[in-house]
Amino acid sequence: MKGLLLKDFYMAKKYCRMILLVTVVFAGVSIAEPSNLFFQFYPVVMASILPVTILGYDEKCHWDVYGQIFPYSKKQFVSVKYLMALIFVCGMWLLLMAVQIIGMLVNGAGFQSNLLFFLLLVLSCGFLSSSILLPVIFKFGTEKGRLAFMVVICLICGGSAAAVSVDPDLHMPISADMLSLLILVGCIVLFLLSWQASIKIYEKREL
């Protein structure tokens, strides 16, 4: 699978340069605008859809069929995209976390109590979008998968708005940090289930 991973990195380097640049700028802006959640969620969500962008280019150059002549199983073709999603999401999340900590130091603000809550929620969003998008793309291709992309964006926006509107005085049986941790665990489980589902879908798909 190393060869497939290398191929995707070459493609990411070429095609996703602008997306990476935008996400880095957004991460930087989030220091100046710490209250605007968009700048925190967007880079991680964008990072999570980079494998989808690469899948689109794969289809365009017919690699989806041509790649089948090489010694890889369909399971590996699917797994490499999930691995890429994992690397991009976690990489971007770590970058975002570093930016937030630097931001706190620069702004002279102390450790914000809700930082962990938001960071875990942002990471959950990254896993959630990959989990929804990739099986749809593997089933229907990137063209039809755009609808799924819209659904993901609506879910993320709706979810973010809901998270912000939570009344801090609201009594919940668990703390907000614990809640975000549970959401993250749920999203990771969903990511693993999505990976298995994509393998089954792709193995049945006739190219």
Added chain:
Amino acid sequence: MNAIEIKDLTKSYTGFTLSHLNLTLPSGCIMGLVGENGAGKSTTIKLILDILKKDNGSITILGKDNQDNMKCTKEEIGVVLAEVGFPECLTAIQVGKIMKSSYQNWDEAEYNNLLKKLSIPENKLFQEYSSGMKMKLGIAVALSHHPKILLLDEATNGLDPVARDEVIDMICEFTRDENHAVLMSSHIVTDLEKICDYIAFLHKGKLLLCEEKDALLTEYGILHCDSKRIQEVSSSAIIWKKETPFGVEAVVKRSKIPVEMNFSPVSIEELFVSMVKGAK
């Protein structure tokens, strides 16, 4: 050992059926797959590689069923499809690095040698290649991991005559090893006639024939005579005939024709065209 054995292979799409295909490619041989567009050549090659799922039948590659760990079997197969689909942003050097991480037997020196031999630019983007250049890169990749079988789907299409000749020489060189075998489809039947040991004709998903090329050329001939003389010939001997005011030209089975009749040799292309026309 046979390199490839196909038994009773069937695959149906809407509007097309590859029907009960039986083919055997012995090791050390080159088999040419001849057919019009949509005859089932590419479908056959994709079924061999398990890119398409068969409906029925069996495919054995080097003694192993193609449903059994095909990932390992692909290490032994070099493939060039009609459309070489490397990502457009890659260079030949990057393709080499990817393949080095993909094939256990990847031979970097051989790959670099083939890039030079086929005049493939190393640092040019794949999107900037001509169609012939793309095909050459596909051929270089297919040959650089020391495969035992080559599957070539229209691999000489798009190549200029000099490059085509070079590739044909490389294929001949490849089969000098008696453990190697080649299955190649092409519209350019003259290429196949030059190098193939066996010829298979496919027409609308059915195998019209599969025989040794030399036997075919001995078995069939072109008969030129007048319309009276052709009446003496059994209809079972005539594959196809064309009557003009100047006489009759017929592709016939030589063994079924009176010995005193004169024939001219038939080319594989003429034989294929006459068989297809005869089948209509």
